[in-house]
Amino acid sequence: MDEPVLLTGAGGRVGQAILRGIGDDYEWRLLDREPLPAAKVPDGVTDADRFVADITDDRAVREAMDGVGAVIHLAGDPRKTAPWDSVIRNNIDGTQVVMRAAVDAGVEKFAFASSNHAVGGYETEDRTPELYRTDDDYRLDGSELPRPGNLYGVSKAAGESLGRFHHDEHGMSVVCVRIGNLTKDHPPREYERGQAMWLSHRDCAHLFDRCLQADYGYEIVYGISNNDRRYYSIERAREALGYDPADNSADYTFEGEPKGEAGGDDEDGETAEGDRDGPAEPNFPTDPDTPTDGA
Numbered sequence: 655m656d657e658p659v660l661l662t663g664a665g666g667r668v669g670q671a672i673l674r675g676i677g678d679d680y681e682w683r684l685l686d687r688e689p690l691p692a693a694k695v696p697d698g699v700t701d702a703d704r705f706v707a708d709i710t711d712d713r714a715v716r717e718a719m720d721g722v723g724a725v726i727h728l729a730g731d732p733r734k735t736a737p738w739d740s741v742i743r744n745n746i747d748g749t750q751v752v753m754r755a756a757v758d759a760g761v762e763k764f765a766f767a768s769s770n771h772a773v774g775g776y777e778t779e780d781r782t783p784e785l786y787r788t789d790d791d792y793r794l795d796g797s798e799l800p801r802p803g804n805l806y807g808v809s810k811a812a813g814e815s816l817g818r819f820h821h822d823e824h825g826m827s828v829v830c831v832r833i834g835n836l837t838k839d840h841p842p843r844e845y846e847r848g849q850a851m852w853l854s855h856r857d858c859a860h861l862f863d864r865c866l867q868a869d870y871g872y873e874i875v876y877g878i879s880n881n882d883r884r885y886y887s888i889e890r891a892r893e894a895l896g897y898d899p900a901d902n903s904a905d906y907t908f909e910g911e912p913k914g915e916a917g918g919d920d921e922d923g924e925t926a927e928g929d930r931d932g933p934a935e936p937n938f939p940t941d942p943d944t945p946t947d948g949a
């Protein structure tokens with residue numbers, strides 16, 4: 655990708671995992687409605703490439719989109735308890751503004767941050783908790799219909815449909831990544847569902863790198879690590895994108911400690927407690943029913 659890549663929601667958890675992994679590999683345009691502190695911006699990204707704007711602001715988005723070759727669209731309300739007015743505005747209307755601007759600017763590839771919650775309704779009482787365990791072979795593979803379990807999931811299913819429309823109608827390549835549960839350095843602690851859908855930071859960066867590099871038309875893939883526990887298939891991500899994840903929640907204890915290593919230190923030498931991802935910015939109220947380690 656020789657042209658710049660627009661990253662919306664750049665200051666958030668997923669955006670920062672991507673920039674920490676592949677921040678030096680692309681010419682970025684970074685957009686977020688909150689100003690990004692210098693520590694969140696890769697070297698070489700100039701002030702002119704940083705846009706403090708809301709994605710529902712059509713003019714500002716078009717300005718940021720000018721000359722862009724690919725988009726990673728993350729900005730939105732990530733709360734599974736997000737109310738309808740917020741998901742309508744931030745997740746549905748905002749996604750349409752960004753996708754339409756991308757089509758009009760001739761953007762080649764568009765990666766959309768969808769969510770496990772677009773299909774949360776498949777986690778029925780008769781399937782859970784067995785579904786989250788290694789000896790259960792039930793798999794969603796991206797070909798199934800959306801089945802949201804909340805209005806946030808509805809908004810992500812709507813984003814996937816907008817992507818389908820803009821691909822079919824305008825030819826833009828669109829990949830919708832149903833992201834699982836991103837946590838840094840270790841899987842979510844003592845949380846079976848989270849460990850089944852863990853996405854490590856390095857696998858996250860690698861997956862979105864593949865979204866920028868691979869050739870595809872319209873795809874829905876699951877964004878999880880190579881977890882032994884899983885009910886999402888990553889075969890389509892492997893085939894369509896060349897995704898080759900490095901991490902597996904089975905390499906950690908249920909409490910989140912790396913197996914076979916003394917002490918509780920993580921990859922970076924800090925304590926696990928200190929590595930917890932929190933909300934990047936307090937832009938939306940904290941989700942009351944999110945496990946403390948699930949962010």
Ligand SMILES: NC(=O)C1=CN([C@@H]2O[C@H](COP(=O)(O)OP(=O)(O)OC[C@H]3O[C@@H](n4cnc5c(N)ncnc54)[C@H](O)[C@@H]3O)[C@@H](O)[C@H]2O)C=CC1
Binds near residue numbers: 664665685709727
């Ligand atoms: N973190 C996770 O495990 C998962 C995240 N996702 C999706 O990935 C995307 C990013 O999620 P996170 O990084 O976790 O969220 P986050 O809340 O940490 O980051 C979102 C960023 O987008 C910005 N933003 C929000 N609304 C905006 C708007 N209207 N205009 C401009 N900027 C706006 C915020 O300022 C923030 O920096 C979201 O769309 C979320 O639904 C999906 C599944 C799992």
Ligand SMILES: O=C1O[C@H](COP(=O)(O)O)[C@@H](O)[C@H](O)[C@H]1O
Binds near residue numbers: 733734769770847949
């Ligand atoms: O879409 C999202 O999903 C993850 C995982 O969901 P959870 O129900 O296991 O918490 C969530 O952490 C994230 O905030 C959300 O955007």
